[in-house]
Amino acid sequence: MKPLKIGVLLFPHVTALDLVGPVQVFAAATGAEVYLVWKDLAPVPVDSGYCIVPTATLETCPQVDLLCVPGGPGQVPLREDAELCQWLRRQGDAASWVTSVCTGSLLLGAAGLLKGYRAASHWNYREHLTAFGAIPDTGRVVQDRNRITGGGCTAGIDFALQVVAHIFGEQEAKEIQLFIEYAPQPPFNSGRPEDADELTVDRVKNRLANLRKALA
């Protein structure tokens, strides 16, 4: 069987967990070939204070079967990056699957890949999807035809397991779920703005605004 080529965009100030969660799951899928793609092969600084090294460039990455764009504060300036958006569009048009985690859906949107599609995003930025002709969906993992998009950050794990179940079958996904001991026990009921208290929501909105300011 031909390997399934998975291309994951690795850009400066990506939210590390948006990328590493899904890649942990994808890399465990039998027959998957994962590429971490950026403009060059120099180590890329992530949002949380260290660097991850790309394994392919926009030029050397082959046409992928599944394109995955993680999110993070670094996606904001990239929405205006013509070279990158063109690469995403070209890959996305020919890929079997076009996917994202967190605010990665906004970058997919900027590349014109979500027009008329329902899509997920980080809760604080979900409504921004309308600017790109996408239809915001509150689901943690949202599939609309060949677009599969995940909610914020940790949703990438649920997203990737669902992607693997869909493409490689449920048995494969169940094995990977056990492999990574994914039986979560969140300590608080504070993972969605609908659940968190008002003070927490306000303070997180401030944190997010400050993060963006720091990068602007």
Next chain:
Amino acid sequence: MKPLKIGVLLFPHVTALDLVGPVQVFAAATGAEVYLVWKDLAPVPVDSGYCIVPTATLETCPQVDLLCVPGGPGQVPLREDAELCQWLRRQGDAASWVTSVCTGSLLLGAAGLLKGYRAASHWNYREHLTAFGAIPDTGRVVQDRNRITGGGCTAGIDFALQVVAHIFGEQEAKEIQLFIEYAPQPPFNSGRPEDADELTVDRVKNRLANLRKALA
């Protein structure tokens, strides 16, 4: 307030998510200073096909307040690494908190840091803790005095949120939980051997055995 220094061991063939999940949470804690520590600063290959770059060496890393050892197939040979075990013991003896995720607890054990302590580990390796005088505990996050250990891989997120709640307070942990949208929806009930079907458990045990063979 003095920053809380957190040292996370980054070793060859670490399970990437064991490290990146907790670091995503720790790095978001106000006043935390995170070091990814290895013997040198060259990019370190992780278990899932790419490299992460350390930010400190065993020599340059200051005495940390919280020591965290993630797991993965690469911890097996390190249990015999006298230089590393000595560093872990020295740091661990002086740290306020000694912690691990997944099979990182086996490396803590090898360094002599879990004698007489209850500890968690990846479900498939939990019983190996007894070889180091530790008491295996089936909890997803286990605290015994100043030792806090997490179960397999994804347990690192629950672990880190509990650590932050304990050290920085519940409000801080709740904010980070919302920030990373941690309201998990696992697609299957297959995250623990107690829940998964027999075929899945057998197949994952085989996968794990093969991983170890590949590195031996």
